Amino acid sequence: MKPIIVGTRGSKLALTQTNHVIEQLLNKHHDTKLEVRVIRTDGDLKPEVPTANLGLGIFVKEIEEALLNGDIDMAVHSLKDLPSTLPNGLSLGAFCRRGDPRDAFISSSNLSLARLSAGSRIGTSSPRRSSLLLSQRPDIEIKPLRGNVESRLMKIKGPDYDGTVLAVAGLQRLGLGDVITEYLPPERFVPAPGQGAIVIETRKDNHDLYGLLRSIDDPATRCSVTAERNFLEKLGSGCQIPAGAYAHINDNILIMHAMLCSLDGQSMFSTKWSGPASKPREVAMKTFERLVEMGALDVIEDIEIS
Known part of the structure; x- marks a missing residue:
């Protein structure tokens, strides 16, 4: 049997999420063969460039090109990385059950956001997180901070940052939930559309995969994130x-x-x-x-x- 080629980014979080999807599929379809193929994206290759300067789809474009070219059969993404409009010929085949959608505040001094001293330096390159932080604490300083989860956590241990904001789901999937200082309530610190959800993208004409992916699709997650992406x-x-x-x-x-x-x-x-x-x-x-x-x-x- 020809293996199904699964495309993914190469970060530890991306591979953890991809392995989670593969495990779910194998639990439902024991004889299925799946092979992981790591693809470097523009966002991975330019970790120091602000995301605003790289345009849309910086973590998915090269993976979607591989899908359209037939180099891979399906791709595993963090849903919040996907632009609201997909390229012609691609579709979202399954939404795994959503993880915790909240943002987490991580403080190097273990202080909550409200208790930080004025002038504290919080690292984030997300316009949403930056704006929400300033709306609640206009007396803090926002400093750019990009990179994978591990590198951002390492940087806030140094002298240049007093904290950062990361997705709870990503931290939990990496077994790093114990670094969280404060869970930010989603009603006040509203998450990015699709945050905490893992999605599988396929070609529309790959009908053989539809039944396979339907077995791990979570209807409640699909409904919720469909609304969020329509808003986006x-x-x-x-x-x-x-x-x-x-x-x-x-x-x-x-x-x-x-x-x-x-x-x-x-x-x-x-x-x-x-x-x-x-x-x-x-x-x-x-x-x-x-x-x-x-x-x-x-x-x-x-x-x-x-």
């Missing part, structure tokens, strides 16, 4: 606009929190909307419309002009 699509942005969206299901009701923020954190628009879990796109649309009514689009225009 309405914004027409990737990770460059300080925006967050988080949806979850409670008794067949989809509850969505969303926010837009200025780069300096001083103009914050946030809202909440709920609707039937069977209509994630409608919930996303209503949430977006609420923000528009509040005047949030002015924030986007100001960022684009600057």
